[in-house]
Each structure stands twice: as structure tokens, then as C-alpha cells.
Amino acid sequence: MFDSAACVFPWVQKWDFGYVRRVGVAVGAEILIGGLLVSVAALAALARVLSIPYPIVLVLGGAAIGFVPGLPHVELDPEVVLVVFLPPLLYWAALSANFRDMRENLRGLTLSSVGLVLATMAAVAAVTHALVPGLSWPAAFALGAILSPTDPLAAGLVMRRLGVPRRLVSAVEGEGLFNDATALVAYRVAVAAIVGESFSLGRAGLVFVAGAVGGIAIGLVVGWLIMAVRRRTTDAQVSLTISLLSGYAAFIPANALDASGVLAAVTTGMYVGIRGVPVLPAPTRLQGVMVWDILTFLINAVLFVFIGLQLPSAVEGLAGHTITALVSYALSAAGVVILVRLAWFFVVPYIIRAIDRRQSQRARRVGARYRLVLAWSGMRGSVSLAAALALPLTTEAGAPFGPRGLIIFLTFAVIFATLVVQGLSLPALIRLLRISDDGAEEREELRARLAATHAALAHLDELAGQEWTHEDSVDRLRRAYEYRKRRLGVRTGKISDEGYEDQSLAYQQMVRAVLEVQRVTVLNLRNEGEISNEVMTRIVREFDLEETRLEI
Structure with a gap:
């Protein structure tokens, strides 16, 4: 076609059609990214209108988009999740964690982050190995490790919106912060067995302990270095850039040294969170909170849309299984994940009470209503999907790893079931149990x-x-x-009171009205060319800060 065009239009010969193709690919990528961001914004707005946690709407919307005919298939590189998306999320979650509640609930947090993860992995492995013909023990344990970590985002959003006591929110978020580390170490051991490496329980325990200790040590060193640098940094933009890179600074070296990158990023975040407030200037802290809020929302939103978009991939490569069998496998896997968590929160506490009868232990007890909410808050998310997609294509002998497609499908099914079923029913459960804010935080x-x-x-x-x-x-x-x-x-x-609160509210209303008049005046001066846009922005920002102080 291009040759015939050149006969009529000689200047066509000068075109670099390779360049044209590259431009076309770039434009296509830009359109895809733009469409993804527009979808995220639209679905998040819909979630707000429906009063549903946005991860649920994003997953459903992504699944619907994935089956639209003619749209390009979107592949989610697991390394993007594990190395690009996960470190900043872990770092910020640890940085803003409730350290006092985590310290007071350290035993329960440790049991959930280690014991519950291993129990879930073992139960899923046993059931799927017995149920799925030809599923080897290493593959079954890999599936169990993939499905064992929780994603606390949806549950946390529901709990905060309904005013659940802070202790419950801290328990769910703290568990989600640490159980990724246990699950990913167990996953690594299972994958090693899949590709042909020898397995022993002692070696697996050694790998786990070494990875945990190494990750914590690296996280502490990186945290100390970050604070040493930020103490000497007066520029807010430079300090904020260091903050954005801190999770990577801990995660990547830890992974390279076969330590736990998850624990490294979490440890760094906790260290900076404890040490950072007296060191960082106020403008840096204010800018940091705003930037991190937007960044973590975008990362989480994109991840949940991507989870939905992977549904077409999840159903590929399943030709050897009937629909009835696939549905039974998916329901069984989801049922095991949910039932093990329910059993854990209603059996383990009584075992602890029988062993430890100290008065201090009694003060930490959680009632049955609270335990039911915790048990029903075990949604799965992006870490599980990334781990499933990262499974090897072949074994060490070069043979195809046959169960890979089935494991990806079951992972997606469990993520979908827990997010949609548990996520949508959690608000009703909280209302049914009449759990409300106890006012302790206020x-x-x-x-x-x-x-x-x-x-x-x-x-x-x-x-x-x-x-x-x-x-x-x-x-x-x-x-x-x-x-x-x-x-x-x-x-x-x-x-x-003696009417003082009414006077205070009237005062706030008056100040807001005066500030709004000032904003309009400055904006008109900018529009008339009397002042520059930079001057207007600086003055309006001061008005905004003054209005924000009224809430104190």
C-alpha cells in the first residue's frame, strides 16, 4: 500500500513508517491510560452515590469493561503490583498506623498475621488437593498461600463510614499490614517446590525467620537513613520526594537480599511515623498528607479496576474443566477461606483464655459481636492476584505448569466472592449487631x-x-x-454550654462569610489583570488554611 502511495505522492518515501507505528503505539497507550483513569473516576463517583465501598464497584466495573468487545486486552504484570504499587501502599499504611492499638493488641495481631495465614493455607491446600483431580501438593499449597492474605481496604472503608470503634478498625488494618509478609514467604517456598527444589519443614521455617528478621533489620536501617537525610532537608518538595521513594528504598534492597520486602517497607514506615513528627516542618507534613491521600487512592483504585479486567484472562486455559466443576471448585475455595477465618476468631480466643488467665489478658478480650465483624472482614485483593499471576509457566524440567490457569481462576473467584459478598453484607451485619462508635477516639x-x-x-x-x-x-x-x-x-x-456553642457556630459562620468575600475579591483582581495568578493562589491558600483552622 505504501509503495503505490509513493508513486502518486513521492514525499511519502521520506516517511519513517516505523516511527509512525511507534507513535501509534504510544497514542494507543495514552488512550488506554486515559480511559482507565476516566473509568476510575466515574466508578469511584458511582460508589459514593451508591454508598458502597469503592473497591467493590471498581472490581465489578473492571470486570464489565473486560468483556466489552473490541477493547484491547490488558495484561497486569505481577511485578508491577509487587514492586511498583505495593511498596508505597505498605509504607503509607505503616506510617499512618495506630501504633498504640497495635502494641496493645500485639499478641492477637501476631496470631492473625502468622497463625491464621498458615491455617488458611493448609486448609485451602487440603481441600483443593482432595477436590481437584491432578492438583499436586505444591500447587495446592501455592494456592493456599495466594488466598491467605487479606486486603483491609474495603472493610476499613465500611467500618469508618459506619463509625465502628477504633479498636476494630485498627485490628483489621494491622492484620492486613503484616499478613502479606507471611503469605509471600510461604508462597515463595511453595513455588520453589513447584519448580523442583527440595522441600523440608525445617528449611521453610528457616527461610521464614531469616526473611522476617532481615526485612525488619533492613527496614530499620533504611528508616534511620531517611530520617538522617530529611533532618538536613529544608525544601518541602525534596522532603516529599524522599517520602514517596521511602517504601521502594526499603522494599527493593530487601527483596534483592532474599529478605521480606513487605516487612522492610512496613518497618521503615513505622520508624518514620514514630520519629518524623518532631523533625519535619509543618508545610512538609501538610503537603505530604494531601499528596499521599491522592496517591494511595489512585493506586488502590487502579489496582481494583485491574482485578476486574483480569476476568477474561482468568477464564482462559480452562478447557479441561466443566463449568459445573469450576463453580464447585470456586465455591469450595471461597467457603474454606471464609469458614477458616470464622472458626479462627471463635475458637482461638477461647484457647488463649484457657491458657492465659491473667487480669491483663481479660482486659484485652473482645466480645462475640466484635469477633464476628472481624471474621467477616477478610476480603482478598491485589496481593493475591499478583501472586497468582506470578506463578511460573513451566516446571524445572521444562514441562508446562498445568494448574496455573486454574489457580488464577480460583484466585479471581475468591477475590470476587469475598469483596462482593462480604463487602456488601458487612454494613448490614454491623447494623444488625448494633455496633457503633464508642466515642473513645473523639x-x-x-x-x-x-x-x-x-x-x-x-x-x-x-x-x-x-x-x-x-x-x-x-x-x-x-x-x-x-x-x-x-x-x-x-x-x-x-x-x-450556656449558649456558648451556638455563639461559636455563629462566629464560624461569620468568619467563613468574610473569607468567601475576600476570595471573590482576590479572584476578581486576578481576572481583571491587577494581580498575577501566582499572587492569587498564594493569598487564597492562606484564606483556605484560615478556614480550616475553624474546625479546631
Whole structure:
């Protein structure tokens, strides 16, 4: 075609059609990425309208998009999830974790992150090995390891929206933070057996302990180095860039040294979370929270859409199985995953109570209603799918790894079942059990704000007598903190209201109205060319910060 065109249009001969093809591929990739982001935004907005956790809507939407005729097939490289997407998610989750609740619930967290993962892996392996003809023990254990880690995002969103006590939210999120490490180490041992390496229980235990200790050690070293660098960094953009790369700085070296990259990233995040607040300047912390909130939402949203898009791939390569058999395998795998978790939360606590009768242990007990919610919050997600897709194509002898397609299908089926069935029914279960916020977190916040305000007033008294302070400035600042102290006192019940809260709300409404007038004035000056866009942005940002302070 191009030769005949060149006869009529000689300048066509000068075209680099390889370049044209490359441009076409690039444009196609841009269209695909743009379409994916538009889909994420639309599905997330739909989830908000329907009051459904957005991971569920994203998975369903991705599955629907995956079967649209004519659309290109999207392959999800497991390395992208495990090396590109996972480290920042782990780092930020650890950075913002509730350290006190995790410390108080350390035993339960350890049992769930290790014991429950291994119990789930063993149960899934036993059932699928018995049920699926020809499924070897190494393949069955690989499937069990793949299905054992939880993804707490959907459950956490439901719990926060319904005002579940903080202790439950911390338990679910803490478990999801650490069980990936156990599952991925077990997965690595099972895959080694698949490709022909010798297996022994002692060697598997040694690999697990070495990986865990190595990951924690690397995470501590990287965390210390990051804080040493950030202490000497005054530029907010540079400090934020270091923050965004911190998860990778821990995860990648740990993986290269056969240690647990998951534990390395989590340890680094926890170290920086504990040590970072006194070191980092306020503008850096404010920018960091905003950037991380957007980044983690986008990463999670894209991952859940990708999970749905993998459905066409999940049903490929299953020609040797009937639909009836596939459905029975999927229901069995999902049922085992759910039932093992239910049994764990209703059997293990009583074993612990029988062994440990100390008063301190009794204070940590969780009632049956709370345990049922925890047991029903075991959704699976992106880590499971990435591990399934990372299974080898062949064994060490070069023979095709036959069960690979079936394992991918069963993984998708369990992710789908737990996200949709458990995710959609969890709100109804919470309402049925009448579990609501106990107000502990709000009371703690008010106490902390009041203590900080008292400290500020005491320090103002110390500053008042110094030469460099001005009496008017000190009085103005003292009045502001006295106002805050009275308002917090009303909210804590230490000061009678006497209409003060109504006055406070009226004051906030008045300040917001004045700030809005100022914003409009500055915007009009920009539109009329009196000031630059940069000046307008800087001034409006100050108004926004002032309005945000009204919530304190």
C-alpha cells in the first residue's frame, strides 16, 4: 500500500513508517491510560452515590469493561503490583498506623498475621488437593498461600463510614499490614517446590525467620537513613520526594537480599511515623498528607479496576474443566477461606483464655459481636492476584505448569466472592449487631487538644516577660487560645454550654462569610489583570488554611 502511495505522492518515501507505528503505539497507550483513569473516576463517583465501598464497584466495573468487545486486552504484570504499587501502599499504611492499638493488641495481631495465614493455607491446600483431580501438593499449597492474605481496604472503608470503634478498625488494618509478609514467604517456598527444589519443614521455617528478621533489620536501617537525610532537608518538595521513594528504598534492597520486602517497607514506615513528627516542618507534613491521600487512592483504585479486567484472562486455559466443576471448585475455595477465618476468631480466643488467665489478658478480650465483624472482614485483593499471576509457566524440567490457569481462576473467584459478598453484607451485619462508635477516639482528641492549649497558655505566660515580646501581641494570642480552651471545655463537658456553642457556630459562620468575600475579591483582581495568578493562589491558600483552622 505504501509503495503505490509513493508513486502518486513521492514525499511519502521520506516517511519513517516505523516511527509512525511507534507513535501509534504510544497514542494507543495514552488512550488506554486515559480511559482507565476516566473509568476510575466515574466508578469511584458511582460508589459514593451508591454508598458502597469503592473497591467493590471498581472490581465489578473492571470486570464489565473486560468483556466489552473490541477493547484491547490488558495484561497486569505481577511485578508491577509487587514492586511498583505495593511498596508505597505498605509504607503509607505503616506510617499512618495506630501504633498504640497495635502494641496493645500485639499478641492477637501476631496470631492473625502468622497463625491464621498458615491455617488458611493448609486448609485451602487440603481441600483443593482432595477436590481437584491432578492438583499436586505444591500447587495446592501455592494456592493456599495466594488466598491467605487479606486486603483491609474495603472493610476499613465500611467500618469508618459506619463509625465502628477504633479498636476494630485498627485490628483489621494491622492484620492486613503484616499478613502479606507471611503469605509471600510461604508462597515463595511453595513455588520453589513447584519448580523442583527440595522441600523440608525445617528449611521453610528457616527461610521464614531469616526473611522476617532481615526485612525488619533492613527496614530499620533504611528508616534511620531517611530520617538522617530529611533532618538536613529544608525544601518541602525534596522532603516529599524522599517520602514517596521511602517504601521502594526499603522494599527493593530487601527483596534483592532474599529478605521480606513487605516487612522492610512496613518497618521503615513505622520508624518514620514514630520519629518524623518532631523533625519535619509543618508545610512538609501538610503537603505530604494531601499528596499521599491522592496517591494511595489512585493506586488502590487502579489496582481494583485491574482485578476486574483480569476476568477474561482468568477464564482462559480452562478447557479441561466443566463449568459445573469450576463453580464447585470456586465455591469450595471461597467457603474454606471464609469458614477458616470464622472458626479462627471463635475458637482461638477461647484457647488463649484457657491458657492465659491473667487480669491483663481479660482486659484485652473482645466480645462475640466484635469477633464476628472481624471474621467477616477478610476480603482478598491485589496481593493475591499478583501472586497468582506470578506463578511460573513451566516446571524445572521444562514441562508446562498445568494448574496455573486454574489457580488464577480460583484466585479471581475468591477475590470476587469475598469483596462482593462480604463487602456488601458487612454494613448490614454491623447494623444488625448494633455496633457503633464508642466515642473513645473523639474523647482522646479533645483531651489532647485541651492539653496542648493549656501548654500554649502556660508558655505564653513565660514569654510575656521577655524583652522581644510585645504586650499587645501576647494579649491577642492569649485571647485566641482562651477562646479555644472554652470551646474545647464545652465539648468535653468540663464547662457548661450556656449558649456558648451556638455563639461559636455563629462566629464560624461569620468568619467563613468574610473569607468567601475576600476570595471573590482576590479572584476578581486576578481576572481583571491587577494581580498575577501566582499572587492569587498564594493569598487564597492562606484564606483556605484560615478556614480550616475553624474546625479546631
